[in-house]
Amino acid sequence: GAVVSQHPSRVICKSGTSVKIECRSLDFQATTMFWYRQFPKQSLMLMATSNEGSKATYEQGVEKDKFLINHASLTLSTLTVTSAHPEDSSFYICSARDPGSRMMGEQYFGPGTRLTVT
Amino acid sequence: GQQVMQIPQYQHVQEGEDFTTYCNSSTTLSNIQWYKQRPGGHPVFLIQLVKSGEVKKQKRLTFQFGEAKKNSSLHITATQTTDVGTYFCAGHRSGNTPLVFGKGTRLSVIA
Numbered sequence: 547g548a549v550v551s552q553h554p555s556r557v558i559c560k561s562g563t564s565v566k567i568e569c570r571s572l573d574f575q576a577t578t579m580f581w582y583r584q585f586p587k588q589s590l591m592l593m594a595t596s597n598e599g600s601k602a603t604y605e606q607g608v609e610k611d612k613f614l615i616n617h618a619s620l621t622l623s624t625l626t627v628t629s630a631h632p633e634d635s636s637f638y639i640c641s642a643r644d645p646g647s648r649m650m651g652e653q654y655f656g657p658g659t660r661l662t663v664t
Numbered sequence: 665g666q667q668v669m670q671i672p673q674y675q676h677v678q679e680g681e682d683f684t685t686y687c688n689s690s691t692t693l694s695n696i697q698w699y700k701q702r703p704g705g706h707p708v709f710l711i712q713l714v715k716s717g718e719v720k721k722q723k724r725l726t727f728q729f730g731e732a733k734k735n736s737s738l739h740i741t742a743t744q745t746t747d748v749g750t751y752f753c754a755g756h757r758s759g760n761t762p763l764v765f766g767k768g769t770r771l772s773v774i775a
Contacts, residue, residue, distance in 0.1 A: 580763070655708070655709075
């Protein structure tokens with residue numbers, strides 16, 4: 547199946563700093579990528595839909611100025627958590643749709659990035 | 665907005681017992697997907713159901729999509745310790761809308 551990578555896998559940063567997380571589709575071109583957030587023992591909450599070459603679509607309640615998304619190429623989307631605070635500590639997971647997949651709507655998930663803000 | 669409910673939240677079973685998790689959407693879905701997430705891992709796609717009343721099997725796992733395309737279930741026969749993890753259902757209202765996840769059912773299997 548298709549492979550999606552994320553970097554870094556873990557990051558610890560100080561309160562007030564910014565952190566960039568990268569999401570790459572390794573063997574397919576993804577015009578659409580998704581960013582999710584998962585708190586411990588909870589479900590995945592969609593934060594935003596990242597579209598290559600255009601602005602991201604943010605879900606209600608997600609601050610677009612705090613969570614900056616850039617989808618500059620067909621294989622890379624980045625999420626930057628700006629001025630991070632301890633409450634931003636979470637597991638951030640990206641996913642991507644493979645346009646060539648036989649199953650419409652199937653998403654491939656990255657391994658996730660665990661962010662800890664101290 | 666679209667909501668996807670999933671029950672139970674937790675399930676503890678003895679190895680060899682069966683397990684079922686149920687998923688119910690507030691709106692009709694174009695498809696439903698099931699994912700498994702092992703502790704510390706990321707969601708891994710299991711299957712997608714598209715047709716009303718569809719039933720699919722993967723070894724000991726049986727997936728059903730309701731006639732009204734608003735509910736679904738995952739049934740595991742004779743659970744094993746390798747089945748441990750959280751099972752999420754997720755659905756699209758249409759092909760281009762985001763995937764909405766249920767809260768998941770965390771399965772523990774006692775050997």
